[in-house]
């Protein structure tokens with residue numbers, strides 16, 4: 001059997017398809033599937049319309065006009081980049097971790113241990129936090145909790161579904177619990193906390209399968225940089241304490 005050749009045109013202004021089929025002349029198919037004969041004056045828009053597809057009848061029998069129309073909505077320039085060209089998950093994680101480190105620096109600026117955290121939803125920051133326990137007289141004011149509180153207000157929801165939390169230091173038991181309760185989808189941390197870490201270093205709170213919510217976990221993102229930020233803070237604080245102690249001793253010596 002001889003194959004019939006069809007040409008399908010889409011005219012944006014008319015919002016309809018024009019079909020030219022060998023042996024059958026020209027026809028018009030609108031979105032409701034009504035086919036009507038074309039007048040010569042209507043043929044010109046069809047010609048200037050976008051040539052969508054040429055196919056041999058029988059090769060795509062399952063395709064529908066709506067499917068073709070959906071396809072028409074995507075211009076070549078709008079086709080998403082391939083995964084090899086898009087930023088990798090690792091690159092995105094590192095980018096957000098640098099943001100978390102900047103927040104940690106804010107904590108250090110007010111005399112707090114430099115830990116910063118943020119929550120990201122669909123590529124947007126929805127909550128930021130940094131350590132404020134000393135300044136707020138609040139043992140719960142860890143960076144993660146502050147970020148959770150900020151995101152809750154931003155989203156007007158205590159469930160932070162589909163969010164990713166970035167934090168420069170492995171969460172403690174309290175923060176791990178808060179992350180479970182808030183239904184954070186993924187946690188990415190920088191430096192491990194070998195004293196109180198609850199994401200595997202000391203405790204395994206986040207990964208405990210008895211929770212009714214499981215959290216995806218990625219650790220060690222920019223770990224060296226995050227660790228260096230903390231180490232520099234403690235080194236500086238030790239030096240300041242030592243200098244203060246020395247100054248006090250010299251003052252006492254002068255008095256005696």
Ligand SMILES: [Zn+2]
Nearest residue numbers: 142171172175
């Ligand atoms: Zn904590």
